Amino acid sequence: MKVDIKSENGMAIAALRGEIDHHSAKSAREQLDSFIINMQPDVLSLDMSGITFMDSSGIGLIMGRHKLMRECGGRLEVRGPQESIRRVLRLAGIERIVRII
Amino acid sequence: MEILNEIRFSMPSLSANESAARAAVSAFIVQADPTVEELSDIRTAVSEAVTNAIVHGYRGTSGRIDLVLRLLPDREIYIRVRDGGCGIADVKKAMEPLFTTAPEEERSGLGFSVMESFMDRLSVRSRLGQGTTVTMRKKLAAHGS
Numbered sequence: 001m002k003v004d005i006k007s008e009n010g011m012a013i014a015a016l017r018g019e020i021d022h023h024s025a026k027s028a029r030e031q032l033d034s035f036i037i038n039m040q041p042d043v044l045s046l047d048m049s050g051i052t053f054m055d056s057s058g059i060g061l062i063m064g065r066h067k068l069m070r071e072c073g074g075r076l077e078v079r080g081p082q083e084s085i086r087r088v089l090r091l092a093g094i095e096r097i098v099r100i101i
Numbered sequence: 102m103e104i105l106n107e108i109r110f111s112m113p114s115l116s117a118n119e120s121a122a123r124a125a126v127s128a129f130i131v132q133a134d135p136t137v138e139e140l141s142d143i144r145t146a147v148s149e150a151v152t153n154a155i156v157h158g159y160r161g162t163s164g165r166i167d168l169v170l171r172l173l174p175d176r177e178i179y180i181r182v183r184d185g186g187c188g189i190a191d192v193k194k195a196m197e198p199l200f201t202t203a204p205e206e207e208r209s210g211l212g213f214s215v216m217e218s219f220m221d222r223l224s225v226r227s228r229l230g231q232g233t234t235v236t237m238r239k240k241l242a243a244h245g246s
């Protein structure tokens with residue numbers, strides 16, 4: 001999975017591309033967390049439109065960043081997941097916790 | 102069980118093999134011409150079972166994971182994932198949604214829920230100290246329906 005983060009005026013967008021599983025989640029988590037801790041954005045938007053596969057490891061990745069953003073006084077949102085990924089998000093009830101656009 | 106086709110393979114419990122296992126499943130299943138949704142459901146379920154073998158079964162150690170993929174009559178896909186790892190003390194409890202023994206690693210406890218909801222049948226057999234076998238089946242929709 002590739003992570004590409006752009007940020008402007010406290011609003012950050014992290015474009016994720018590829019497949020999210022337990023193996024790939026590790027380095028994405030490290031990249032996202034160091035960005036959050038160093039830059040303290042108000043909003044971090046995970047652009048998931050480039051994600052072609054996600055299993056429940058992706059739920060852990062999203063929930064973990066949601067918690068860290070909250071601790072830093074900000075908010076996480078998820079953008080553009082394709083239908084197969086929405087099914088996993090729905091099963092986990094993520095849409096009740098994190099805004100999905 | 103009448104078996105129309107079968108492949109078996111064995112891999113070490115390296116996390117890089119989570120995607121390798123999915124690729125093998127895709128390659129095997131195309132012959133049954135699944136829908137995009139069916140393929141994605143099966144790939145996700147296999148990814149969960151293989152990840153569990155790596156993350157939980159062989160926690161702190163390593164070992165082999167055996168994968169069996171079968172095409173059965175009436176467009177039914179059969180998948181078996183077996184590890185020789187630590188086993189599960191209480192399978193019923195392990196299968197409850199949100200139950201996880203590794204919350205600090207951002208495991209969500211939803212692996213078995215995903216397998217259950219994305220496949221038609223799920224069976225888990227496990228013995229402490231001996232390993233775990235997960236068997237799943239899914240019938241693909243009839244052609245032209």
Ligand SMILES: Nc1ncnc2c1ncn2[C@@H]1O[C@H](COP(=O)(O)OP(=O)(O)O)[C@@H](O)[C@H]1O
Nearest residue numbers: 153157158195201202208209210211212213233
């Ligand atoms: N192959 C396995 N070997 C040993 N324990 C397992 C295995 N698969 C699952 N488990 C146990 O069942 C629990 C629930 O699994 P799962 O629903 O996939 O959630 P998660 O992987 O997020 O913890 C795991 O936390 C673990 O304790």
Ligand SMILES: [Mg+2]
Nearest residue numbers: 149153212213
């Ligand atoms: Mg799991």
